[in-house]
Amino acid sequence: MTTVALDNVTKTYGSAAPSVDSLSLTIGEGEFFTLLGPSGCGKSTTLRMIAGFITPTSGQITFDDRVVTQAPPHKRDTGMVFQNYALFPHLNVGDNVGYGLKMRKVAAGERARRIADALQVVGLDSYAERRIDQLSGGQQQRVALARALVIRPSVLLLDEPLSNLDAKLRDETRTQIRQIQQQAGTTSVYVTHDQAEAMAMSDRIAVMNGGILHQLGTPREVYRRPATAFVARFIGRSNVLNGVVDGRDGEIAAVRLVDGSVLHAPVPADGPLGGVGPGAEVGLSVRPEAMHLLGVAPATSGRAEGTLHARVTLIEFTGSQCMVGLALDGHDAPMLLTIPDTDDLPAVGDVVALRPDPARIWLVAT
Ligand code: ADP
Ligand code: MG
Numbered sequence: 001m002t003t004v005a006l007d008n009v010t011k012t013y014g015s016a017a018p019s020v021d022s023l024s025l026t027i028g029e030g031e032f033f034t035l036l037g038p039s040g041c042g043k044s045t046t047l048r049m050i051a052g053f054i055t056p057t058s059g060q061i062t063f064d065d066r067v068v069t070q071a072p073p074h075k076r077d078t079g080m081v082f083q084n085y086a087l088f089p090h091l092n093v094g095d096n097v098g099y100g101l102k103m104r105k106v107a108a109g110e111r112a113r114r115i116a117d118a119l120q121v122v123g124l125d126s127y128a129e130r131r132i133d134q135l136s137g138g139q140q141q142r143v144a145l146a147r148a149l150v151i152r153p154s155v156l157l158l159d160e161p162l163s164n165l166d167a168k169l170r171d172e173t174r175t176q177i178r179q180i181q182q183q184a185g186t187t188s189v190y191v192t193h194d195q196a197e198a199m200a201m202s203d204r205i206a207v208m209n210g211g212i213l214h215q216l217g218t219p220r221e222v223y224r225r226p227a228t229a230f231v232a233r234f235i236g237r238s239n240v241l242n243g244v245v246d247g248r249d250g251e252i253a254a255v256r257l258v259d260g261s262v263l264h265a266p267v268p269a270d271g272p273l274g275g276v277g278p279g280a281e282v283g284l285s286v287r288p289e290a291m292h293l294l295g296v297a298p299a300t301s302g303r304a305e306g307t308l309h310a311r312v313t314l315i316e317f318t319g320s321q322c323m324v325g326l327a328l329d330g331h332d333a334p335m336l337l338t339i340p341d342t343d344d345l346p347a348v349g350d351v352v353a354l355r356p357d358p359a360r361i362w363l364v365a366t
Pocket of ligand 1 (some may be wrong): 013019037038039040041042043044046247
């Protein structure tokens with residue numbers, strides 16, 4: 001098992017802004033680690049630098065204590081699975097899986113045993129003689145996974161391996177990949193733009209945008225304590241309200257929003273807003289499910305501390321719950337609230353009082 005470390009890795013093409021900018025992170029032994037972000041954010045470039053297909057413009061990559069920054073792919077002991085499977089159409093399933101072993105001059109008997117083992121792991125025991133074009137997309141992707149695993153790589157690299165599968169197969173295959181990885185205990189780096197996939201599969205997630213690492217954490221950490229407005233919006237759904245820190249009482253900041261209301265949130269210990277103080281411009285992230293609807297606000301009343309007043313712009317019934325769209329004075333983006341379905345919903349046009357759950361308001365960098 002292998003630890004992979006990137007130290008200040010940058011990749012720049014020509015005069016463009018860096019595709020990957022000063023990226024530092026360490027992937028632990030046996031960890032399922034995901035690079036997550038929108039298209040073009042630098043995920044594949046990062047993965048290809050780990051594989052050795054691309055050399056960083058600057059910075060260093062190490063596998064355990066070995067510097068591999070300049071090492072060619074075949075000297076790194078990585079297995080790779082691609083989005084488009086990249087199988088050999090003229091070889092059958094068994095020969096596809098055994099290809100890497102043949103290149104490594106593994107003897108025929110041993111090769112046959114390992115091919116059979118790998119096909120069993122991915123649930124394709126009886127498929128060795130099949131032609132590739134006789135397989136479904138999901139089966140082809142499992143052949144690609146078997147081909148990567150059969151060489152017993154110390155690092156498994158997967159670049160959007162599920163993108164070409166339909167939704168149902170994608171969910172099944174992601175569960176299988178995770179189970180196979182856990183059994184093998186192989187350090188794995190997984191690339192996806194799908195936040196739900198990343199949340200379901202990963203030990204830890206690196207959230208990237210524009211070549212920059214925004215946050216590194218467990219799925220729960222990036223969901224509950226997003227470091228930036230980008231992370232808050234990219235992972236699940238979130239309302240990000242702009243405000244200014246008014247004051248601090250110990251580790252709790254009072255934040256004044258554009259409409260004059262004041263909400264309280266813990267000051268992050270680290271990250272871009274670590275130890276933030278009065279005068280700082282911040283975002284307040286509140287998940288749609290983390291606000292209580294107190295009811296229609298009496299026209300004469302002032303706002304109680306910790307509450308917001310907003311006008312209902314939309315009500316959508318989705319079955320188990322209702323989605324309420326809200327306009328808050330001074331905020332461009334509509335706010336979203338999800339609540340269990342009830343008989344006394346407000347009406348479009350009503351001004352309602354809301355109380356964000358104080359434990360679930362989180363400061364984010366804007
Ligand atoms: P992702 O995998 O997150 O979609 P990539 O790593 O493929 O993103 O690309 C990151 C950025 O680098 C993009 O802006 C892309 O256009 C650019 N890029 C990638 N490969 C090359 C290349 N060979 N030459 C020039 N620019 C590239
Ligand atoms: Mg990519």
